[in-house]
Amino acid sequence: MTLDIEFTLRELAPQVLGALARRYGQFDAAEDAVQEALLAAATQWPVDGVPDNPRSWLLTVAGRRLADEFRSESARRRREENVFRLEPGPAHVSAEDDTLTLLFLCCHPSLSPPSQLALTLRAVGGLSTAEIAKAFLVPESTMAQRISRAKATISSSGLPFAMPPAGERAERLRVVRQTLYLVFNEGYTTSGGPDLKRDDLTVEAIRITRMLRALAPDDVETGGLLALMLLTDARRDARTDAQGALVPLHEQERSLWDTARIAEGVALVSACLGKGPVGPYQLQAAIAALHDEAAEAADTDWPQILALYEVIERLVPGPIVTLNKAVAMGWARGPLAGLAVLGGLDGDERMTGNHRVEAVRAHLLERAGDRPGAHEAYVRAAALTTSVPEQRYLTLRASLTTPEH
Numbered sequence: 001m002t003l004d005i006e007f008t009l010r011e012l013a014p015q016v017l018g019a020l021a022r023r024y025g026q027f028d029a030a031e032d033a034v035q036e037a038l039l040a041a042a043t044q045w046p047v048d049g050v051p052d053n054p055r056s057w058l059l060t061v062a063g064r065r066l067a068d069e070f071r072s073e074s075a076r077r078r079r080e081e082n083v084f085r086l087e088p089g090p091a092h093v094s095a096e097d098d099t100l101t102l103l104f105l106c107c108h109p110s111l112s113p114p115s116q117l118a119l120t121l122r123a124v125g126g127l128s129t130a131e132i133a134k135a136f137l138v139p140e141s142t143m144a145q146r147i148s149r150a151k152a153t154i155s156s157s158g159l160p161f162a163m164p165p166a167g168e169r170a171e172r173l174r175v176v177r178q179t180l181y182l183v184f185n186e187g188y189t190t191s192g193g194p195d196l197k198r199d200d201l202t203v204e205a206i207r208i209t210r211m212l213r214a215l216a217p218d219d220v221e222t223g224g225l226l227a228l229m230l231l232t233d234a235r236r237d238a239r240t241d242a243q244g245a246l247v248p249l250h251e252q253e254r255s256l257w258d259t260a261r262i263a264e265g266v267a268l269v270s271a272c273l274g275k276g277p278v279g280p281y282q283l284q285a286a287i288a289a290l291h292d293e294a295a296e297a298a299d300t301d302w303p304q305i306l307a308l309y310e311v312i313e314r315l316v317p318g319p320i321v322t323l324n325k326a327v328a329m330g331w332a333r334g335p336l337a338g339l340a341v342l343g344g345l346d347g348d349e350r351m352t353g354n355h356r357v358e359a360v361r362a363h364l365l366e367r368a369g370d371r372p373g374a375h376e377a378y379v380r381a382a383a384l385t386t387s388v389p390e391q392r393y394l395t396l397r398a399s400l401t402t403p404e405h
Contacts, residue, residue, distance in 0.1 A: 005045050008054055009038050010207070013126030016058045018098025020066060021161045027105065028151040029069050030062070031123055037062035038126060099124070100215040101163050103208075107175040110157055115150035116179045122147055124211075125204050135186065135201050173216065177225050177281065180209050184229050192386030196246055202233050223272040224282030230265035231288035234258040246393040250297040262292045283312050302332035319351045327360055335368040355384035359394060366401055375401040 013034060020030035037058045051057040106119040121127045121135075133143035164172050187201025209226045216222050238252035247253075269285040287308050294300040306328040313321050322344055330338025342361055351357050362377030378398035382391050 002046065005042070005050060008050065009041055009058075010126035010204070012055050012058055013038060014099040014102050014124045014211075015055060016062055017123055018102045018161075019059060020062060021102070021105075022098055024066065025161055026155070027161065028155045029066060031151060033062040033065035033069065034058070035122075035128070036065045099211060101161060103176050103212065104164055104169075104172050105154060105159065105161065107172065107179050108154065108157075108159065109172075109175060110153055111150050113179070113182070115146055115153075116175070117182055118143060118146050119150045120179050120208070121183065121204065124208055127204070131200075135198055136191075173219060173222070176212065177222060180205050180212070181225060181281070184209075184232075188232060189390075190387060194388045196240055196244070196387065196389040197236070199236065202229070202236070205229060206233065218276075220272040220276035221279040221281050223268055224279060224285045227265045227269035227272065227285035228281055228288055230261045230268070231285060231292050234261035234265065234292060240389070244389065246389045248393075249291065250300075252297075254295065257292065262289075265289065266293065278311075278315075280312050280316050283308050283315075300331070302328060306332040319345055319348050323351075323356060323360060326364070330360075330364045330367065335364040338364045339368065353384055355381045355390070355394075358384060359390075362394075362397065362401075366397070371401045372403055375403070 016037065017030055017034045020033065021027045024030060040061055041054070041058060045051075045054075103120065103124055106123050107116045111119065117136075118132055121132050122129065127135075129144050129147060130140050132147075133140040136143070163169070184202055184205035187198040187203075187205060189196065190198055206226070206229050209222070209229060213219075213222050213226050234257050235249070235252060236258070238254065238256035239247055241247055265285065266289050269282060269289055272282050273286065287305050290301050290305055290308075306325065309321065309325040309328050313325060322341065326338045326341040326345075328338075329341045339361070342357070342364065345351050345357055358377045358381035362374045362381055365371075365377055366374035375398055378394050378401060382394035382398060385391050385394065
């Protein structure tokens with residue numbers, strides 16, 4: 001299957017699912033039918049060519065699959081009228097509205113965060129169960145069960161395929177953004193396995209967030225999230241060397257950064273700041289812009305980055321924010337000051353087993369001249385991470401800080 005066909009299918013998947021789910025009100029059955037239609041298209045289009053109206057083609061095929069499913073159920077008589085009314089065309093609602101409704105449904109608060117992630121990638125992203133399972137390093141059968149349970153939860157809840165009430169939309173949109181942010185982060189730095197990153201996941205997260213931005217253009221935090229993704233992903237090609245080894249930000253070859261993405265991200269965050277309530281995604285995007293606009297690592301405006309993290313800490317305090325603040329403090333005011341901030345996480349159960357705490361500690365200790373302490377922290381960090389590239393990098397740093405080195 002060519003990349004053009006794959007992109008077309010993923011772009012159309014939520015539109016087709018939204019049209020069917022809105023018309024017939026059975027999300028689980030409609031989602032299964034759309035997946036079968038996508039599989040049929042992936043098989044036939046490379047051979048027969050892409051139809052003149054690919055969306056209509058998918059709606060027709062998925063509608064037939066849905067009709068077959070309805071006919072085969074024991075409640076056939078109650079649904080008989082619906083079966084004969086099946087048409088390939090969409091319901092009387094725009095595809096864009098359906099996509100946003102679909103995102104809200106996949107990120108319903110009754111679902112667990114892992115289920116929200118999986119269902120969003122399947123229903124909105126058009127990824128197969130096998131692709132999602134591979135991305136999150138779980139067996140396909142496990143992911144299939146997770147998706148099946150998520151769809152069953154939505155079906156049993158009796159939720160209508162409709163936008164949430166106005167009073168709930170802000171919170172639901174927050175969950176949608178958080179889900180897309182998690183998808184992006186898993187792609188940018190995988191939680192485990194042999195690869196540092198999964199470009200397919202970052203690309204998909206950016207694509208869906210662009211869609212969300214188009215559907216909610218006045219939401220400045222969605223704009224901030226998209227800017228953050230673009231500015232972060234712009235460094236993709238510089239994050240590993242020719243051998244695939246991890247290269248930390250301050251050592252990256254900046255000529256490899258994607259200047260077009262940086263320009264787009266900077267313009268977007270600049271357009272969002274001051275146009276509405278300032279949120280953590282806009283602030284993180286501003287931090288990413290400060291990194292990306294520095295010609296050399298030494299030119300980075302660390303005092304400004306530290307100030308932005310302090311604002312984020314007031315808005316959404318949490319251990320990850322504290323960890324990032326410790327890094328910024330270490331560069332802005334010296335490693336001992338960074339270690340003092342990091343000490344605030346000691347004993348925080350939320351960070352138990354998190355290798356990044358020890359990795360940051362090791363880096364700060366190394367810069368402070370405490371090589372034995374840095375060595376021990378690097379060893380602890382390497383033992384905690386499940387990412388092979390990170391483990392190799394941390395092990396290398398441990399070897400370079402041994403007392404006898």
